[in-house]
Structures are given as C-alpha cells and as structure tokens.
Amino acid sequence: MDAKGSAAKLIRRYSKRAVSGSGQKVRVISLEDSRAVASRSGLTPLQVEIICLENGVVPMRYLRNMGTVGMEGQLKLLRSTVAVCGAGGLGGTVIELLARQGVGHLVIIDNGRFVENNLNRQIMSGEDVLRRSKVKVAAGRVGRINSAVVVKALSAYIDNSSVDGLLKGSDLVVDALDSLATRLLVEAACRRLKVPFVHGAIAGFSGQVMTVLPGDKGLASIYGRGPGQDAHGLETITGNPPTTPAVIAAWEVQEVVKLITGTGTLVRNRLLFLDFADGSLEEISLL
Amino acid sequence: MAAVNIRFVGPWRLYLGVERFTLQADTVEDALDQVEAAYGPRYHERLLKGGIAEKRRIAGDSNVLVNRVHIRQLADHSLKDGDNLDIIPRFVGG
Numbered sequence: 001m002d003a004k005g006s007a008a009k010l011i012r013r014y015s016k017r018a019v020s021g022s023g024q025k026v027r028v029i030s031l032e033d034s035r036a037v038a039s040r041s042g043l044t045p046l047q048v049e050i051i052c053l054e055n056g057v058v059p060m061r062y063l064r065n066m067g068t069v070g071m072e073g074q075l076k077l078l079r080s081t082v083a084v085c086g087a088g089g090l091g092g093t094v095i096e097l098l099a100r101q102g103v104g105h106l107v108i109i110d111n112g113r114f115v116e117n118n119l120n121r122q123i124m125s126g127e128d129v130l131r132r133s134k135v136k137v138a139a140g141r142v143g144r145i146n147s148a149v150v151v152k153a154l155s156a157y158i159d160n161s162s163v164d165g166l167l168k169g170s171d172l173v174v175d176a177l178d179s180l181a182t183r184l185l186v187e188a189a190c191r192r193l194k195v196p197f198v199h200g201a202i203a204g205f206s207g208q209v210m211t212v213l214p215g216d217k218g219l220a221s222i223y224g225r226g227p228g229q230d231a232h233g234l235e236t237i238t239g240n241p242p243t244t245p246a247v248i249a250a251w252e253v254q255e256v257v258k259l260i261t262g263t264g265t266l267v268r269n270r271l272l273f274l275d276f277a278d279g280s281l282e283e284i285s286l287l
Numbered sequence: 288m289a290a291v292n293i294r295f296v297g298p299w300r301l302y303l304g305v306e307r308f309t310l311q312a313d314t315v316e317d318a319l320d321q322v323e324a325a326y327g328p329r330y331h332e333r334l335l336k337g338g339i340a341e342k343r344r345i346a347g348d349s350n351v352l353v354n355r356v357h358i359r360q361l362a363d364h365s366l367k368d369g370d371n372l373d374i375i376p377r378f379v380g381g
Contacts, residue, residue, distance in 0.1 A: 090381045178381035203378040206297045222350055223377070224359025234298070234348055235380030237339060245381070273375065275297040282296060284373060285355055 022067030091176030093249035204238025207248035
C-alpha cells in the first residue's frame with residue numbers, strides 16, 4: 001500500500017463522530033491523531049489534511065468552517081496558494097485569518113522589520129519582535145496557528161524586475177501594500193499571470209475593498225492611470241488606528257475565500273467604501 | 288453653465304460638513320475650483336487642528352469620478368447638466 005493509502009486507512013481508524021456547527025453529522029480527526037498519521041505515513045501535515053477531507057473526515061480545526069465552505073470548499077482552500085503582498089497592518093491580519101481558514105500555501109512578501117509605531121495595529125508585531133523581519137515573524141505565527149500551512153516567507157522588495165517572479169505560482173494575490181505605485185505594479189503582474197487581485201486600502205477610520213479579475217478595469221477606475229502618481233493618500237494625515245486594518249483585512253480574506261470556493265458574490269467592478277466614524281458603507285459602481 | 292451634482296464620500300462628509308450639493312460649472316477643473324473655494328478653508332482648519340500647516344487641496348487628496356469614470360481617464364473634461372461628480376478621499380495605506 002502506498003503512503004496515501006496507508007494514511008487513509010489510519011485516518012479512518014482514528015476518526016470519530018462529531019456534529020458540525022451547522023448540525024451536520026461528520027467524522028473528525030484531532031490534531032494529535034492527524035500528526036500521528038503524518039508521522040507514520042511520511043506525509044506532510046497538509047497532505048494528511050487533504051487526504052482526510054478526500055475521505056470525508058474533517059480535521060477538527062476546520063469543523064466550524066463546514067457550515068460555510070463545506071468539505072469541498074475546505075479542500076479547495078487547502079490546495080490553494082495565496083500571495084500576500086505586505087505583512088503590516090492589513091497583511092498581518094490577512095495572514096492570520098488565511099492560516100485559520102486553512103489556505104494550504106501562503107506566500108508572504110515584505111522587506112520590512114517591525115518598529116515601535118507598528119505596535120498599535122499590526123497584529124504580528126509585539127514588543128518581543130521589534131527589529132525582526134516581518135515575514136519571518138509572520139511565518140512563525142502561522143506555524144503556531146496552523147502547522148499544516150506551507151509558508152514561503154520572502155523578505156523581498158517588489159519592483160518591476162521582481163514582481164512576476166515573486167507572484168508566479170500563486171492562485172491569487174492579496175493587496176496589503178502601503179504604496180500606490182507598488183499596488184499598480186502588482187495589479188499589472190496579476191493581469192499578466194491571469195490571477196485575481198484582492199485590493200484593500202485604509203486611512204484613519206476609513207477603508208476600501210475591491211476584487212479585480214484579469215480583464216477588469218481595476219485600480220485605474222479608482223486611482224486613474226499612471227504608476228508613481230499620488231504616492232500617498234489621506235493616511236498621511238489620519239494615520240491608521242487598530243480597528244480599520246482589522247476590518248478591511250477581514251473583508252479581503254472573505255473575498256479570497258469566495259474566489260477559491262466559488263461561493264457568494266465578489267466585490268467586483270464596484271468599490272466598497274467603509275467609514276467607521278460615520279458608521280457608513282457605500283458602494284461606488286465602477287461600471 | 289451645467290448644473291453638476293457633487294457628492295463627498297466617506298470622511299469628507301465629517302471633515303467638510305456636507306454630503307451632496309449642486310453647482311454650476313463648465314468643466315471638471317472649474318467645478319473642483321469651486322469646491323475648493325467653498326470647502327477648502329474647512330479642510331485647512333481640520334488640518335491645522337491636527338498640527339498640519341501644509342496647504343492641501345481637497346481634489347489633490349481625492350479620487351474624482353465623473354459619472355463613475357476617473358477624471359484621468361476622461362478625454363473631455365467638459366460637464367453637462369446632471370453630471371455626477373464623486374469626490375472620494377484617496378487611501379493608499381496598508
């Protein structure tokens with residue numbers, strides 16, 4: 001019997017009955033047993049989780065995901081690769097949520113290190129990791145949250161010469177950047193690579209979200225054309241408090257989940273504009 | 288002169304104390320100059336309260352759409368009756 005077959009046999013032996021959050025009866029496997037299967041079969045934790053779901057067994061950590069994405073959706077998530085450009089305010093929360101959601105492969109790109117003024121909002125930052133590489137800290141945190149997730153931590157600068165190489169192989173890309181010029185570069189690369197681009201940006205108590213598929217007008221419809229123009233926005237006045245990046249990042253991750261699992265309606269060709277001070281959510285059609 | 292509908296989006300409403308109004312203008316530039324003349328002082332006041340002495344234009348910190356199209360993508364900046372001009376604060380923070 002091959003490794004996959006023996007893993008499936010072990011998974012069936014270890015699995016137990018449980019009830020999902022939506023009341024559905026399912027078979028589950030604990031983290032401890034899943035690790036034992038990986039150890040005995042020589043497979044990676046991610047491979048084991050995929051085999052579990054292929055055999056109708058839910059890794060316990062995903063039990064509360066079943067009511068929204070189901071086993072098929074969770075399988076698609078585990079088989080996906082998502083690139084996160086930026087591991088700061090938006091990126092930290094995006095990475096955290098993607099790991100908890102169970103996206104199998106994360107590519108984290110940022111060339112920065114944590115500094116004190118990150119502590120108010122960047123969820124990966126902490127007093128103990130000041131001056132450390134953001135991507136290395138993020139990779140470590142993902143490992144503690146979900147050791148099945150395979151992380152590629154790239155401490156790299158995104159520019160014209162590097163962008164395609166950094167993003168190649170990813171199924172979709174999340175914008176957690178703080179520069180318009182770099183956003184436009186990444187969006188253009190996503191068009192070339194024919195992958196979706198999930199945009200988010202924040203300033204003060206406000207933020208915006210939009211998903212761009214290859215062929216959509218995309219960021220040009222919000223910012224106009226011309227990389228390098230208008231390098232900064234209102235955030236140079238308002239700063240960024242703790243809450244705004246958390247909310248916008250969560251919405252971006254929801255777009256990722258919808259893209260991968262094929263559920264729901266994408267925020268596409270329209271800009272969602274949230275203002276928490278005003279308590280308002282506006283939709284600006286871009287068609 | 289065309290009657291143009293102006294809409295401030297998001298924090299502009301809190302900063303400037305107005306959401307929608309109509310003005311008479313022939314071109315986008317004319318409309319934005321009028322917006323600056325009418326509401327620019329409130330923006331500067333807000334900036335000064337935040338310790339920012341730098342003079343900034345509302346349009347300079349915004350993405351401006353005419354009938355859902357960014358003004359940089361418009362070949363013709365002339366306006367006609369009923370045109371909708373959205374002034375959206377520009378964010379690039381992450």
